Amino acid sequence: MSNNQHDALFILIKTLTKAEKRNFQLAFNKNNSKEDVLFIQLFNTLDKLKEYDEELILKKIPAIKKQQLSNVKAHLYKHLLTTLRLLYKQKDPLIDLREQLDYARVLYSKGLYNQSLKLLSKAKSMAIDQEEVMLSYEIIEFEKLIESRHITRSLENRADELSEESRVIEQKLSNISKLSTISLRMYGLYLKLGHARDERDANMVKLFFEKELPANCLQDMSFYEKIHLYQAYSWYYYILQDFVMFYRYTRKWVDLFTLYPSLQKTDVELYIKAMHNLLTAQFYTSNHVKFIRDLGTLETFIAENNETFNENTKTTAFVYVYTARINRYFLEGTFSEGLGIIPQLEAEIAENQLKIDQHRVLLFYYKIACLYFGSGDNNKAIVYLNKIIHLRIGNLRADIQCFARILHLIAHYELENYSLVEYLIKSVYHFIAKNKDLGQMMEEILKFLRKNIYANPKALKSAFANLKEKLGQLSQNPYERRSFLYLDIISWLESKIEGIPVQDVIRRKFVKREKRI
Numbered sequence: 001m002s003n004n005q006h007d008a009l010f011i012l013i014k015t016l017t018k019a020e021k022r023n024f025q026l027a028f029n030k031n032n033s034k035e036d037v038l039f040i041q042l043f044n045t046l047d048k049l050k051e052y053d054e055e056l057i058l059k060k061i062p063a064i065k066k067q068q069l070s071n072v073k074a075h076l077y078k079h080l081l082t083t084l085r086l087l088y089k090q091k092d093p094l095i096d097l098r099e100q101l102d103y104a105r106v107l108y109s110k111g112l113y114n115q116s117l118k119l120l121s122k123a124k125s126m127a128i129d130q131e132e133v134m135l136s137y138e139i140i141e142f143e144k145l146i147e148s149r150h151i152t153r154s155l156e157n158r159a160d161e162l163s164e165e166s167r168v169i170e171q172k173l174s175n176i177s178k179l180s181t182i183s184l185r186m187y188g189l190y191l192k193l194g195h196a197r198d199e200r201d202a203n204m205v206k207l208f209f210e211k212e213l214p215a216n217c218l219q220d221m222s223f224y225e226k227i228h229l230y231q232a233y234s235w236y237y238y239i240l241q242d243f244v245m246f247y248r249y250t251r252k253w254v255d256l257f258t259l260y261p262s263l264q265k266t267d268v269e270l271y272i273k274a275m276h277n278l279l280t281a282q283f284y285t286s287n288h289v290k291f292i293r294d295l296g297t298l299e300t301f302i303a304e305n306n307e308t309f310n311e312n313t314k315t316t317a318f319v320y321v322y323t324a325r326i327n328r329y330f331l332e333g334t335f336s337e338g339l340g341i342i343p344q345l346e347a348e349i350a351e352n353q354l355k356i357d358q359h360r361v362l363l364f365y366y367k368i369a370c371l372y373f374g375s376g377d378n379n380k381a382i383v384y385l386n387k388i389i390h391l392r393i394g395n396l397r398a399d400i401q402c403f404a405r406i407l408h409l410i411a412h413y414e415l416e417n418y419s420l421v422e423y424l425i426k427s428v429y430h431f432i433a434k435n436k437d438l439g440q441m442m443e444e445i446l447k448f449l450r451k452n453i454y455a456n457p458k459a460l461k462s463a464f465a466n467l468k469e470k471l472g473q474l475s476q477n478p479y480e481r482r483s484f485l486y487l488d489i490i491s492w493l494e495s496k497i498e499g500i501p502v503q504d505v506i507r508r509k510f511v512k513r514e515k516r517i
Helices: 008-014 018-028 034-048 054-060 066-088 093-109 113-129 133-149 158-193 199-212 223-239 243-259 268-284 288-308 311-332 335-351 358-375 378-390 398-414 418-434 440-452 457-474 481-486 489-498 502-511
Strands: none
Touching: 008 034, 008 066, 018 034, 018 066, 034 054, 034 066, 054 066, 093 113, 093 133, 113 133, 133 158, 158 199, 158 223, 199 223, 223 243, 243 268, 268 288, 268 311, 288 311, 311 335, 311 358, 311 502, 335 358, 335 502, 358 378, 358 398, 358 502, 378 398, 398 418, 398 440, 398 481, 418 440, 440 457, 440 481, 457 489, 481 489, 489 502
């Protein structure tokens, strides 16, 4: 995407739904003042453009001078947010709750202290019910301000009551801040590192986690305290590849919504994210029965509530459901069947390109490439692997970028593009070494390809068997296991030795409940 495509107003307009556009136009067609006409003209022009082009905008709207454009854009942006806020108020109870706080401020400014306190009391009850700790704290502080500055003739012991409420909320806020910080930092570590590559990585993660985790934080915790704690533990065990413990904490995360059912409605995105992580844990532990059950639960929940979702939640739901569906094909070894969802998936990626982060796009491309590779279509696999190789994303998920290059080599090898494989090996070796991600599994594959590019079929079969034995031993190393999570190289080797498609090998293992690594 070119730099001029990063215009904030243009992006906002491109993400609007038909209903949101109609709502905005209705709001500004009431008065038809000169200023409103300019806003609507600019809005309609930007809506029709495929790319942001300032010169074309000025040409289409002569009434706007070049020096005026930035101000008109800023005002249009503000008005769009105002109309969106009114529209989203119906779907997001937190917006309505904050509005109650604004009303209380207005009443206070007019000297109507008791009316303000009454509204604050109602808002506080709503905030507590929705586990909005930060907002509860803000309301209590406002109540304290009113009580300390004015004679309100409130009930006796009001000062003590507010002081105790404030103390409890402060403790919760402190825990939430610490736990959300460690959860976020663990997630950031995963995006940069992926799974622990060696004992040094593992020790670094363990020391960091133990140092940052607050002591005695399990006592009398609120919903969000528990959520952030379970998230932090989930990322911790996921990075360490302890998938049994990862499953345990993602299960706790999901079960928390059973204890707080109202939060499924007020924080839908968090619930969907919890289900996504639970499904990921079941995928890595090959728990097919529970995976299918919980995938059905997630799909049903989304289908029943989709009409109430905002655009952000709809995008999140799309990403996580498609990720789980692809994982199901991987789990069951039905790669050819999985190809059927790719056109719809690509259409959704294109439609949501302004909302989906590059990390998700990277993972989708890799999973699509694996679907094609597993089904035997190496040419198509290469198309998507090339998209990953040419993505400009720095060191984001360097592990996936490395695995993509290895799979890219193998796909070309399968197509007998031997001279190209010979040429690419050096650059792949350099890329992986530069990212400090050259695990033994990757090194063995590169050695194998370099040595056996032109080997005769008889010698090649023996070489495949030798490589399989080596990699089988490596798979027992906990720090090498991560390589097999993203690339089922042993099943590929078995397919070469037996002369059958790789998906048939994986399907057989699934049916017989054989362990893959």
